[in-house]
Amino acid sequence: MKIDVLAIGAHPDDIELGCGGTVAKLVAQGKMVAFLDLTQGxxxxxxxxxxxxxxxxxxxxxxxVNHRVNLNLPDGFLENTRDYQLKIVEQIRYFKPDIVLANAIDDRHPDHSKASKLVSDACFLSGLPKVITHSNDSVQNPWRPKRVFNYIQWKELEPDFVVDISEYMEVKIKACLAYKTQFYDPASKEPETPIATKDFLESLTYRAQNLGRLSGCNYAEGFTTDKLLALKNFDGIIL
Structure with a gap:
């Protein structure tokens, strides 16, 4: 299978919270996107x-999005090990993405930064021919994504670039609210958590709105990258 973007999250809902608007925009543009959850949360x-x-x-x-895979790695105990790297390499070589979206490089939940480094290393290893992985009893061909971009989560990290999601903010919120057990519900009898508060739910909108204010659009999602980005031209830049 050949897709355009593979979005990876340590937990189900990481992707929706971090880059759900960007994913919705990519899908609307006809891009092929798949999700890979590392744990079940x-x-x-x-x-x-x-x-x-x-x-x-x-x-x-x-x-x-039509494809979502869960690796069933242990929630709370992600480590950058050979076994975990190879499990991700198998998925990268199966989906063959040009771009990978991954967890924040620094965040409140320790799994997030660990997943960031784990995915980055797996993307590099996936391009090495002597790293052998299999799919359906066949040896997989090497494949290295062209770019790895890290979405921003709990912490207010400084983005290297933002994506205008003005037309997709409502879709993002709807996708996040699909996680009915996790987010604010005044009728819920479950314990309150930092992400189950009304303030956190409202923060999804006002944080995206603030990035939009700073970049010249209504709503935006921020990303970091460890490689310098080059533009072919100025088309697509909000001036």
């Missing part, structure tokens, strides 16, 4: 692995 205070799985399936329907 089974250590989350609210909900269960089963509810997270159902919610994740609902969220991709909202965004128009």
């Amino acid at each position: 089974e250590l989350g205070t609210r909900g269960t692995s089963e509810t997270r799985r159902e919610e994740a399936a609902s969220a991709v329907k909202v965004l128009g």
Whole structure:
């Protein structure tokens, strides 16, 4: 399979929260996007692995994404190990993305920064012919994504660039709210968590609005990158 973008998250809902608007925009532009969740989010205070799985399936329907894979790695205990790297390499070589979107390089949840480095290393290793992986009993060909971009999560990191999601903000919020057990619900009897507050839900909008204010659009999502970006021309820049 050949896709354009592989979005990877340590937990179900990371992608929707971090870059759901960008994904919705890519899909609307006809790009092929797939999701890869590293864990089931089974250590989350609210909900269960089963509810997270159902919610994740609902969220991709909202965004128009057809492929979502979960590696079932241990929530809370992600490490940059050879075994975990190879599991991700297998998915990269299967999907053959040009761009990978990954967790924040620094964040409140330790899994996020760990996943960032784990994915970055896997993307590099995926391009090495002597790293052998298999799919359906066949040896996979090497494949290295052209770019890895890290979305921004809990912490207010300085973005290297932003994507205008003005037309897709409502879709992003709808996809996030597909995770009914995780986010603000005044009728819920479950314990309150930092992401289950009304303020956190409202922050999805006002943080995107602030990035939009700074960059000349209504709403935007920010990304960081460890490589200098070059523009072919000025088309597409908001002036």
